[in-house]
Amino acid sequence: MLQLVVESAKINPPLSPPPRPCVSAYFRGESKAPGRKGQTLIWHLWDRPLQNDSFLQIILRDLGSTKKDRFIGLATVMLQPLVKKPSEVLFVKDLTLLNHLMMSTDCTVTLQVALMRNQDIEKIGDGDLLGLSTRETARQELMVPSYTMPVALSTKPQHFQVRVKVFEGRQLMGNNIKPVVKVVIGGYQHNTRIKMGNNPFFNEIFFQNFHEVPAKFFDETILIQTDIGFIYHSPGHTLMRKWLGLCQPNEPNNGVRGYLKVTICVLGVGDQALVDQKPPYAADDTTTKIFKSMVVPINMAYLQFFIYCAEDLHLSRVRVAGWESTLRFPTQCSAFPLQLPCLSSYIKFRILDCPKNSCRDEIGTVSLFLNQISSTGAEIEGPYSGFLPSFGPSFLILHGGKKAPFRIQEEGTNISSSVKDGLAYRGRVFLELFTHVSSHQEFKRDLSSQVTSVERHQNRKKYGLCVIFLSCTMMPDFKDLIQFEVSIGHYGNKMDLSYKPLVSTTQCSPVIYDGNIYHYVPWYNSKPVVAVTSFWEDSSFRMNCLNLLYFTRDRLKANLDTLKSIRNPRDPALLPQWEKLLKELVEDCKHPLPCMTDKLKATDLDKKRWQLRSRLLQELAQKAKQVKPRNMVATVEDWLYRLNAVLPEPQMTLPDVMIWLMSKEQRVAYAQVPAHSILFSPTGALHSGRFCGKIQTLLLQYPEGEGQKDTLPAHLRVCMWLGNVTDSKDLQLLRQGEVVVYAETVSSGPVGQGRVQLPLPSTRGGEKCHQQNLRIMKWALIKGGSRAWSSLTWRSLVDKP
Structure with missing residues (x-):
């Protein structure tokens, strides 16, 4: 935790009228300003310690000036001395300020900077390092403000603004759900748009203004639930991009039911809102703190990986976990705890080149999405409990190098740039994944027999x-x-x-x-x-099942597009198209998926996903037989969404x-x-x-x-x-015939006579193929009756006899 106290500022030559100076301090893009003289400013370092090039920027302004330019000067404080001696206080006296041209002025500031660690808070006891009480320091370090405020709250009404931004939800429990977030701020309710699925993306912000007494206002609640005083006394008066653990209000013992990412801030008069410079779909930090109720239990599981071998890695010598080989290395076993439901949506593997114990060069990466190797049971409306994450034994394909351009194809399917792997093939890794509810230390496995059993997969x-x-x-x-x-x-x-x-x-x-x-x-x-x-x-057993599902999905989507094209609900073609859609869906769902239970190479994940897909097709066929011609498009879109959820093949x-x-x-x-x-x-x-x-x-x-x-x-x-x-x-x-492309044709006729038919090519004698009529047509663009060259593409049409 970094602390700053600005003791004094000197403005020379004196300004007329007398200025009302205000000091702002910037550290890592976050600005703070003291509300009163001698107030300590605090920045939380979290998991990013100070570096040799870390610095503080001090800007002095005149708030009382009527001019547009209120800038007086700025200065930069290098924090390298705190890196070398973190237990000492950095005292800077009469630091010269610079003007717009980066030239020295006669204005100066005097300040103190200190680095507080957990052991420092324990050592100082009742002492005060920079005029900040130990109680207040510990409270801000934990971001849990107590209700005993160091300064008495005002009893006069003041203006406040509460902002709540809802980003996205993850791992929401339930099947066939259409989530909507209801935010209640001090008795005023706001609703987001209705989304679809268990991982919705909202990106909506709500404002609410108040003119209340702080002593009463800070006890009001925001449902997504926390008291306003908790947020106001957090650093920057803001909870920035925090994940909230959701639970059932009446049954909290059921555990976390999903996660919601929000930004909440409470601003008083003169407070400056923190600027969120990240895009809405930006990746989270590697260490994410989840805010949840203390009465909600935590369900833990353990992921265990068995890495057997790697191949086609683009190096002559590869070092993995201390072993050097071109193709194989002894089976590696690793495990780590996981909270259920898991906030992360994917597991990312990185293969590094480690010459002389310096792991810097990245060979390749691959991302394994959890919703593809596990199921919460949301895909099926019937009694289906899903299954825990599992994978393989199978190969994971590594990629690296240049990446594909980022495009948001569908709302709610945003993937951060850290998930996207490169375009170049960088090899494969043969591994296996298990999930255990008990501790991984209690689970033992005979690796020698397991290695022998997985050889049949290769x-x-x-x-x-x-x-x-x-x-x-x-x-x-x-x-x-x-x-x-x-x-x-x-x-x-x-x-x-x-x-x-x-x-x-x-x-x-x-x-x-x-x-x-x-x-x-x-x-x-x-x-x-x-x-x-x-x-x-x-x-082939895996690909046959996948292609059959794609055939069902594609025909359902084509029929849905045709149904959407009929805009008039009284159109006589509407009902026949609806009946055609249902009939073809029932026919497609009756095609049995290739059975996985009798396949020697089928993994445990293959069998579980085969069971999930088969039950979904049976359920869709049953619904197609019973559905009424009401809300046709919404009903079919829901079926299509559920079908898309089981399409991806991770193995x-x-x-x-x-x-x-x-x-x-x-x-x-x-x-x-x-x-x-x-x-x-x-x-x-x-x-x-x-x-x-x-x-x-x-x-x-x-x-x-x-x-x-x-x-x-x-x-x-x-x-x-x-x-x-x-x-x-x-x-x-x-094999239908011979394709011949002729040279370009020019037409100078009037509009409507620019379509040119060229002579048919002669087929070769003795060739055993049907005689075909091959027409190559090209349109000419006529502008004002003058001659113009065509800018359209060639198209070849083959007509069967």
């Missing part, structure tokens, strides 16, 4: 990846030749010289300027094809497919394709990826901090296939 199979590039348009005017690189993991990565190189890039091509701002890559009728082989574990052993746009051997832009979306399954089309062997459009984007903002690097159309090489006989890519 059998590899050969996979083939085939990518056909059809067109690339809407590109900037690159001066150098460009090419595309396809990689999955380290396979196909030209930049990684530690592995055998593969033919994973297209031929170098120029970018064509066709008379206006439109650019494209001229591949004509010869389409580049890239084929990459790789070796991965067989997780994804196949890395995503990366397509990089390269220019001059430098990576410029990328597209990331999930491996399961193009994975082929021999069990049927429902278990295959939705884009397996189909044409899809990819919008490339720049990595974070690169390229022009809000600019599209390229518009790519590709056809992709991924599967076991033994299933390559089923590879079906563009």
